[in-house]
Amino acid sequence: MSTSVIKKIVLLFLSGAFLSYSGFLYTVMPVKYKPSKQQEDAGKLIWQDYNCNACHQIYGLGGYLGPDLTNVYSKRGEEYIKTFLTTGTGAMPVFHLSQSESNSLLAFLKDIDASGKSDPRTFTLNYDGTIDQ
Numbered sequence: 001m002s003t004s005v006i007k008k009i010v011l012l013f014l015s016g017a018f019l020s021y022s023g024f025l026y027t028v029m030p031v032k033y034k035p036s037k038q039q040e041d042a043g044k045l046i047w048q049d050y051n052c053n054a055c056h057q058i059y060g061l062g063g064y065l066g067p068d069l070t071n072v073y074s075k076r077g078e079e080y081i082k083t084f085l086t087t088g089t090g091a092m093p094v095f096h097l098s099q100s101e102s103n104s105l106l107a108f109l110k111d112i113d114a115s116g117k118s119d120p121r122t123f124t125l126n127y128d129g130t131i132d133q
């Protein structure tokens with residue numbers, strides 16, 4: 001068999017593999033559509049306005065001065081978070097949030113908490129390398 005025929009066979013095989021894997025990803029694992037939630041969205045803006053991400057991570061991304069807050073809502077509860085925000089610690093600043101800002105921020109953290117886990121030790125790996133959430 002000539003080299004150009006072998007090249008065409010390899011190209012066909014790779015194209016076929018690419019197309020079938022893409023088809024698999026788009027049909028088996030469709031992106032879940034989530035309607036926008038007003039209070040949670042407002043909470044996300046407060047998270048950004050007060051730059052919580054400079055010191056905290058969500059899904060492992062962000063600053064590393066403070067802990068990851070992806071699952072802080074279920075781990076610590078609302079009262080704990082509110083207390084942390086109003087009293088602070090040596091390293092965590094005090095935030096003077098209004099009642100509605102505080103509620104929105106908590107709604108945002110609750111939503112993030114329900115969306116997945118951030119601790120890699122709790123991940124379950126699927127056969128195709130994806131993570132079961």
Ligand code: HEC
Nearest residue numbers: 050051052054055065066067072081084089091092093095
């Ligand atoms: C200047 C850095 C900094 C910023 C900005 C910051 N934090 Fe923190 N935060 C920390 C540090 C450091 C800790 C750990 C403090 C400790 O344990 O004494 C912490 C702890 C916390 C905790 C407790 C976590 C736990 O599991 O005990 C919560 C909740 C929290 N921060 C929420 C927030 C929110 C919400 C914002 C934004 C409004 C924010 N932080 C902004 C530094 C920061």
